[in-house]
Amino acid sequence: MKVLVAVKRVVDFNVKVRVKADNSGVDLSNVKMALNPFCEIAVEEAVRLKEQGVASEVVVVCVGAGAAQEQLRTALALGADRAVLVESADELGSLAVAKLLKAVVDKEQPQLVILGKQAIDSDNNQTGQMLAALSGFAQGTFASKVEVAGDKINVTREIDGGLQTVALNLPAVVTTDLRLNEPRYASLPNIMKAKKKPLETLTPQALGVSTASTVTTLKVEAPATRSAGIKVKSVAELVEKLKNEAKVIQ
Amino acid sequence: MDFKLTEEQQMLQDTVARLVREGYGFEQRESFRASEAGFSHAFWAQLGELGLTAVPFGEAFGGFGGGGVDTMLVMNELGRGLCLEPYLHSVIFAGGLLEQLGSDQQKDQLLTQVASAQLQLAVAFEEPQSHYHLNDVQTRAQAVDGGWTLSGHKAVVIGGQTAGLILVSARSAGGGRDEDGISLFLVDPQAAGVTRRVYPTIDGVKACELLLDGVFVANDKLLGQAGKAFGALRYQQGRAIAAQCAQAVGSMEEACTLTLDYLKTRKQFGQPIGSFQVLQHRMVDMRSELDQATSMAMLAACAADQADSDERSRTLAAAKYVVTRAGRFICEQAIQLHGGIGLTQEYVLSHHAKHLVMISHQFGDDDHHLQAYARLLQVA
Numbered sequence: 336m337k338v339l340v341a342v343k344r345v346v347d348f349n350v351k352v353r354v355k356a357d358n359s360g361v362d363l364s365n366v367k368m369a370l371n372p373f374c375e376i377a378v379e380e381a382v383r384l385k386e387q388g389v390a391s392e393v394v395v396v397c398v399g400a401g402a403a404q405e406q407l408r409t410a411l412a413l414g415a416d417r418a419v420l421v422e423s424a425d426e427l428g429s430l431a432v433a434k435l436l437k438a439v440v441d442k443e444q445p446q447l448v449i450l451g452k453q454a455i456d457s458d459n460n461q462t463g464q465m466l467a468a469l470s471g472f473a474q475g476t477f478a479s480k481v482e483v484a485g486d487k488i489n490v491t492r493e494i495d496g497g498l499q500t501v502a503l504n505l506p507a508v509v510t511t512d513l514r515l516n517e518p519r520y521a522s523l524p525n526i527m528k529a530k531k532k533p534l535e536t537l538t539p540q541a542l543g544v545s546t547a548s549t550v551t552t553l554k555v556e557a558p559a560t561r562s563a564g565i566k567v568k569s570v571a572e573l574v575e576k577l578k579n580e581a582k583v584i585q
Numbered sequence: 586m587d588f589k590l591t592e593e594q595q596m597l598q599d600t601v602a603r604l605v606r607e608g609y610g611f612e613q614r615e616s617f618r619a620s621e622a623g624f625s626h627a628f629w630a631q632l633g634e635l636g637l638t639a640v641p642f643g644e645a646f647g648g649f650g651g652g653g654v655d656t657m658l659v660m661n662e663l664g665r666g667l668c669l670e671p672y673l674h675s676v677i678f679a680g681g682l683l684e685q686l687g688s689d690q691q692k693d694q695l696l697t698q699v700a701s702a703q704l705q706l707a708v709a710f711e712e713p714q715s716h717y718h719l720n721d722v723q724t725r726a727q728a729v730d731g732g733w734t735l736s737g738h739k740a741v742v743i744g745g746q747t748a749g750l751i752l753v754s755a756r757s758a759g760g761g762r763d764e765d766g767i768s769l770f771l772v773d774p775q776a777a778g779v780t781r782r783v784y785p786t787i788d789g790v791k792a793c794e795l796l797l798d799g800v801f802v803a804n805d806k807l808l809g810q811a812g813k814a815f816g817a818l819r820y821q822q823g824r825a826i827a828a829q830c831a832q833a834v835g836s837m838e839e840a841c842t843l844t845l846d847y848l849k850t851r852k853q854f855g856q857p858i859g860s861f862q863v864l865q866h867r868m869v870d871m872r873s874e875l876d877q878a879t880s881m882a883m884l885a886a887c888a889a890d891q892a893d894s895d896e897r898s899r900t901l902a903a904a905k906y907v908v909t910r911a912g913r914f915i916c917e918q919a920i921q922l923h924g925g926i927g928l929t930q931e932y933v934l935s936h937h938a939k940h941l942v943m944i945s946h947q948f949g950d951d952d953h954h955l956q957a958y959a960r961l962l963q964v965a
Contacts, residue, residue: 369599404592405592405595408592408596409596409599412596520600520603520604520635521596521599521600522600522634522635522636523597523600523635523636523637523639523640523649524636524647526593526596526597526600527593527649529596530592530593
């Protein structure tokens, strides 16, 4: 079974991001970038499936600028067999990415697509679901356990009420949650091997996908800094403040 | 100059950084420090499994063929985590000596094991009277039938307490501080006549005094030619110095980060103390020293692989001096800016401080390197 893993290049989780002075976005100049942590978990799951003999090939795909090759090489060093970069310098939203991934799915014909449930920069939690809808695949999101059983895949999902296990027909889309696995370290021999694994570059035009956005970002600003708490002298005062200042009750 | 890392170097750095971040928290380090070995066998084994102890060795020995810069990336992260494992002494110093002086047979037998961390080595090159002079060797090697007998006292052998083999410099000819006549032997610490007195050093790294009383060493345990080891000792110590500079810079970076966080958090006199201009000046001074040290560590990393020369020796002496001076300045300032807790055992900063002070007394102190630099300046 061929497994396709989609990954994203994001700001490293350690970085304290700053908003640009003109409020047009986040300042990314000279900032350390990394493989999205949920995507790392997705790669790990695919590589484990290969080690179990369930997956025959793991292909990793990334939609992003040329520099995203770094993250693809990392994924190759973690055990993926082949990498595809869909090169686009534009900042693309979930729907555009999902459309591009659909085109790659049509080309690669995987039985299973694994994605991180969300990226730590945009926090949308949409791409996997949109891809499933566009390609008509079954979907199992926020997976904390994945088990292939013949031509079905059992996915245990972490939902608000607890754990839910669904059985999906293949082909399917799975998005990973934190507790699915602990990604391995990229060992030195694997880093060396990754250099020789194939990495091909495609463009949205070549895939026949329009990435024109229906959404424009108007403003990006930092969240308000937390101000000091206040002590109130009575319940009546508390209720008055909740009603008139915080405006959370009527 | 191009300071951009290759993809492989970036991945190497990321792997070590993550390994240290996840496996070497302060509490974990304290438990390793208190153990008998003085470091974590599990962490050491993991360094081996991930190929990190193979970085400087040739591909024939399972290595990465890495140079000074690759070593710098690894040491930087190990320094940041204050890792206690004998990477520097086993992989860089001893491994380098083995690669430079070893016969094909010795290398085949030992290097692969060193590269995979299955064999941990130590180097016994200092003596109580040697005061950083590699050529001041009074431990004697007497030629006997089938080999040599070694007698003498080697001091502060880092990692010697757990080493599978110790590389010992002993005098087979000449006297006093003659450069000629120094030989290097592979000594089994379990051999008859070998005594080890183990102790923790100031920053928690364990070392031992090595006492040799007529220890027999077979001919095939001589590294290189008899009496001709000095050049290699000096060259490999140079690589170790470059690696140690990188380690110190990692520790300094962490000390600066801790201090900056503290200045922004600690409130006194109604505001975060970091808002006081004088403290800002001191923080900036720390960062200036750190930047200079970082540059010198990079210069040292590039010089480490160059052919042996006076220029290389001069560069490494300069780097060691600048880096350790910066290290002491940064840790002293950091302690001051933290106030009382900067000195306490329970807070990681004091451990960085002790480590940086220890480093300024290894492979030569300030005076030693300034004198070496001055002497080499006259030659140039």
